[in-house]
Amino acid sequence: MGSDDVATVRVELDRTSSIPLYHQLSTAIEKSIEGGALAPGQRLENEIALAERLRVSRPTARRALQELVDLGMLVRKRGVGTQVAPVRVRRRVDLSSLYDDLERSGRKPSTSVLEYSVAPGGSDITEALDLPGGSDVVTIRRLRQADGEPLALMTNYIALELAPSYEQLGEMGLYHALRDSGVEIHMAHQQIGARTATAAEARLLEDKPKAAVLTMERTAYDSTGRAIEHGRHIYRASRYSFSTTLFAP
Amino acid sequence: MGSDDVATVRVELDRTSSIPLYHQLSTAIEKSIEGGALAPGQRLENEIALAERLRVSRPTARRALQELVDLGMLVRKRGVGTQVAPVRVRRRVDLSSLYDDLERSGRKPSTSVLEYSVAPGGSDITEALDLPGGSDVVTIRRLRQADGEPLALMTNYIALELAPSYEQLGEMGLYHALRDSGVEIHMAHQQIGARTATAAEARLLEDKPKAAVLTMERTAYDSTGRAIEHGRHIYRASRYSFSTTLFAP
DNA sequence: GACAAGCGATTGTCCTAACAAATGCATCCA
DNA sequence: TGGATGCATTTGTTAGGACAATCGCTTGTC
Known part of the structure; x- marks a missing residue:
């Protein structure tokens, strides 16, 4: 004792x-x-x-x-x-994909791939990805749902040689697919804002016209500092919010 | 060579x-x-x-x-x-106050204190601050401006014995005032969302009625885990967004 | 009884040493 | 020429030991 x-x-x-x-x-x-x-x-x-x-x-x-x-x-x-x-x-690590977040909280995520195309990227995209101007970039637009309910409209840009296949994206999150091909995301900068949804966005998200949406722009890097992915997403504010934990120096 | x-x-x-x-x-x-x-x-x-x-x-x-x-x-x-x-x-630490953020980016922050009152806190507030039910709580409502333009409407709740004086709040940010009285914020949980502004909020922020606003709810703790402050803020989405950096495990 | 000194427990700092694993480059062989 | 092999370089892992600094508690003294 x-x-x-x-x-x-x-x-x-x-x-x-x-x-x-x-x-x-x-x-x-x-x-x-x-x-x-x-x-x-x-x-x-x-x-x-x-x-x-x-x-x-x-x-x-x-x-x-x-x-x-x-x-x-x-x-x-x-x-x-x-x-x-x-x-x-306790420090909770936060660079998790939306897909994993949903799964962890017991909801059933699913994804519809709205677009999967290859084209020379605009200058804002190639700059964000640190690629030579005019490089081919894969554009992926997906609608993410939880328990059958639309939650987010996600647009991602990835260098051609890093992009997962169309098939993979239906089954798993983007980050999971990247990890499967040996690409490890280490860090990301992101910016969170808000605006009102356009008519098309509201329709896809099954929300009211001019509803408030959260916007998130993210660029993800591996541990060597190589830019992997740039994304521009909007989330239904009525159904989703970002939780973060901050630490003082 | x-x-x-x-x-x-x-x-x-x-x-x-x-x-x-x-x-x-x-x-x-x-x-x-x-x-x-x-x-x-x-x-x-x-x-x-x-x-x-x-x-x-x-x-x-x-x-x-x-x-x-x-x-x-x-x-x-x-x-x-x-x-x-x-x-x-490179890792940039992020638990900075809005006031400091604005100053660092070369803008001139100012603050109008709209309310400074002491009253027993509601159960949601005392719970967030980990206080006994019915404890006295200071409620602070402030309008934060940058270069004379309204930017955020901030509501903070603090236990009576920790709260800075009315005078201090006009001159500096809340966190700065807390630090001056020996309270060191170590960590905060926060949740960022969006919605449309109410008529009163839009008027105070000099924004359009039903404009999209960012909402942020934050609880800050010192290094022993004691809850210091709980805040519920709204930001003009047309003028402000949150930048964060995330790291993988 | 109060305060200071001392002591045991525990983590913090610093050292030497050896081997393992990954990487990039040169070399060798087919 | 092309590919495999091997080697030198560099970081990663693990061990074992010595002493210092700090904390909480006990003891002793006034």
Whole structure:
């Protein structure tokens, strides 16, 4: 008793795996937290005990814990120990596709591809994608629905050699299709605004004429800074809003 | 020549300082990048050479470099080396107040305080602020202008003991006033949507009736997870949009 | 009883060392 | 000439150890 309120995380480490030990450990702890096995405020065993118990070196254990501190899932204090962070200060990563968002929230996303064409891109598009002027660009226009209800009208521009096939887009989100062909999105700039819908947009979204819509313009990059995709989307404001989490320096 | 295109960073390390060596090193490199001494794409000397030259261990040098990779300032590839990242993938922190944003972009912000009142908060407000039901809450309604033009209608709710004075709010942004009284905002959740303006809102914002407006609902927390402020704002969509940068896990 | 000093616990910093894996380039062979 | 092979370079992973700094608690003193 007394110090029995420290938690020992149940972990199975696979030393033959190509996944680094520290990452196996950090994801295991993360799952324990997200699965509720570790409650906010719960104290963890100290890093030396953790390392010894799992037969890893202290730097490896430290690195796993540090990864979770960076994610805001753990809080550590010198002389005190390591605790599970309160839920609301946890960093939630946000560069998720609309498709994944909908699936996660238990709704059933579907997509109609309205247009899939190849043509030399306008100067605004090639500039956003950092391509030579006049380069061929694939234009994709899709209507995204959730539970059969129109939610967003999405227009994407992608360099020809990176574009997924028409067939793939009906089944999955754009980002998922890109990942399947080995393209990893790392970062995106986006701008969110609002305006009233045009008659054509309102019709497609099955909303009132001149209804307010959210507009989102996004350019996505891989980790080397190469521009992958530029999109201009509108969302039914009556059915959708953006949630973000911001952190101070 | 040939490999003369690798840069050696000029660094002075102070081993008596309480600032960790890796942090001294990373900030020195960061300054070199931001100061333009290291251009995007510039290749850095490898970590072993860097460590030897500065008489630090390789882990210390690695940690400094890793810190900058996490910030998006450097890109590393196994077998290749370390390069300065393109400007556009650098992480820019985003939890800035509208007031600061406007000032930074060279516009002249001003504020009219429309309401400053103290009353028991409704249940939605006290819940958002994590206060006991019926607690006294300060309600602040302000009209934010840029170069004399209305831009946003902001409503904020703050616990009585944290609220800045009426006078402070006319001169500076809310977050600035909070910081002056020792309250540091660390994180915020926010939700961005859109709708059409009511007649009263349109009049205050000097916009057309039923114009599209951006709505933003935000709750801000300090680093311990204590809720500081809850705000419900509307922005003239014709004059303002939100820019954000998102990062993948 | 209050305040300061001391001590154990815990995380933070820094070091040396070894091997693994990916990349780009040169080389060799068909 | 073209493709496969191998090698040097560079970052990634893991280990083990030493000491420093900080925190909370206990103890001791006035």
